[in-house]
Amino acid sequence: MTVGQLAGMIAAIALVILVIALIWFLVQVVKALREAITNLAALTQEATTLSHQADGILQNTNELLADLNHKAEKVDPAFVAMGEVGQSVSDLNTATRQFASHVAEQRAKRNKWTTKLGQAAVMGILARLKNRKKA
Template sequence: MTVGQLAGMIAAVAFVVLVIALVWFLVQVVKAIQQATANLADLTKEATELSHQADGILKNTNELLEDINDKADKVDPAFVAVGEVGQSVSDLNDASRDFMDHLAQRRARRNKWTTKLGEAVAVSLFNRLKNRKKEK
């Protein structure tokens, strides 16, 4: 074997080793891409399921909010009525106080008048009694 043939043989072996390494590398790349594709498919499937669940939750939330708004609209007049009743009770309380003050003033005037009348009657009786004693 000559040096040229030996060099050709070394080059051929090196080429075969290079091709084998390249094939092994490509096989690993293909496996990685297949695994990435499978993972991506699983993620897509799970994302789709989550999206459907989120849509369901959003729909339920919207329905609940509509229901709460409807009920709040129905309850608002009741709160307004309770507020009006409270105002009416307050007004009635004020009117009752005014009436009681008026009665107290009338009672005070009546007591003053009754006292003066009683004094006048007592003085009159006393004077009659005194005059009777003088006549006797």
């Protein structure tokens, strides 16, 4: 066998090895792609399921929020009424304090007047007693 034939034989064997390696690589790529497609399909199905569940949860949340708003509208007048009652109680408390202050002032005036009247009466009695003792 000549050198040219030997070189041709080595090149042919290298080409066969290269083709086999390429085929093996392509088979592995196809397997990986099939697995990726399978995983992608499963993820898509799970995402669809989650999306439907999220829609259901969102719908329930909206219904609960609407119900809560409706109930809050019903309760709102009660809070307004309680606020008005609180204001009325505060006004009554202020009026009671003013009345108590007025009564205390009147009592103080009466006590001053009574004291002056009592003093005048005592002075008058003492003056009469002095006049009787002199007479």
